[in-house]
Amino acid sequence: MTRLSDHVISRLQGELLVPDLTGTRYQPVRMLGRGGMATVWLVNDTVLRRPVAMKVLAPEASSPELAARLLNEAQVLAQLEHPGIVPVHDAGTLADGRTFYCMKCVQGKTLEEFIQDIGVRERLELLRRIMEPVAFAHARGFVHRDLKPGNVMIGEFGEVLVMDWGLAKWLEGTAHAEPDAPLLAAEVEKEGTSHGTVLGTRGFMSPEQERGDQQSVDERSDVFSLGAILQFMLANGKEQPSRALQAIAATATAAEKGSRYPGVLEFSADIEHYLLGEPVNAYPESVLEKAARQVRRHQVAVVLVLVYLIMRLAFIIFSH
């Protein structure tokens, strides 16, 4: 019997990953990435003649539960039509039985790559743009549950996209949810996000997610993850973040859910206050700090008045 070399084995494993696109309008180009549950392929849509990204369940992970989860991801994306959320084009089952969905092929940089070239102010503005689709999803009754730098992409036109909604959860009793949302949620909950299951990414998931307390997960869990992203963005910067900014991040990532911002909009508003040089809710400042902030905020006016006063003083001194 002939033994296969490692090279041949890895080649065969690679071939196994290639989705069987027989009978579909797609042709595989190359693999874009691989996660625990699925692989993402760049495929050509032969009808519309454009490249699209196809997320296919990995062969070793094709359980009915995971297939339902991938389909849920596609359905969540289809419900959330927002410029900051990747549009889904198609979904279904391939000839080899693997579940897939196709989405817009995003070409750009990951958050980690993008923030290398920008300062703190631009980073904060970027974070506010990440918050927009998340706040939109919350308004529609969904929480993302896996917000992290790896799930944020900045497209070639500067658009900010929140990716990977595979762990999204529908919050029951949400006023603005679409009629289809409860149906979708029921399916999701059936699929194994039962109490005790840990879903998310360590370092970015909230304490309630780490405990596997899925019943406690709500908008504030995403607030925690966004706070962790803020800390990540600040830690990777050259400038030392101010106390107010540190307090904003600390409030967002408070271990107690009740101590966090009640929603993404409130979190975003506090960052906007910071950017405008206004007092932030997360940080009660002293009189001196308040004065220093006002001087920084109106520095041109302060300099002009000082120049005027110095000039007046000089006139008085020299006239004597």
Added chain:
Amino acid sequence: MNKVVLGILLGAILGAFDGLTAWFTPEVRSQMVGIVIGSTIKGIIAGVLIGFFARKVNSLALGIIFGLAVGALLAFGIAAMQHGHYFAIMLPGSMVGLIVGYATQRYGAQPAMQKAQRA
């Protein structure tokens, strides 16, 4: 605050302050009241002109240049009436115009914005 009202207020305050500094010049101290009133009126006129300009032209740079020009022109008028002290009168006057020009553009609100804020 309305750009014109802000211009008038700032012009009046800075003009009055400008006039009050005459107290440090002993030879004109006896004419203090007249100087303060005259300087305040000059500031108000400058404030009105700069405020209206800021309402029409929404540009920080042009606002500063216009303020500087109006301040310098009015101060030149005052200096010409006094037949001297051109530098001592024109430099602070121009500076006051510059500050009012900057402030009206930076802090003054457009009438449409005020309406929207009220709504």
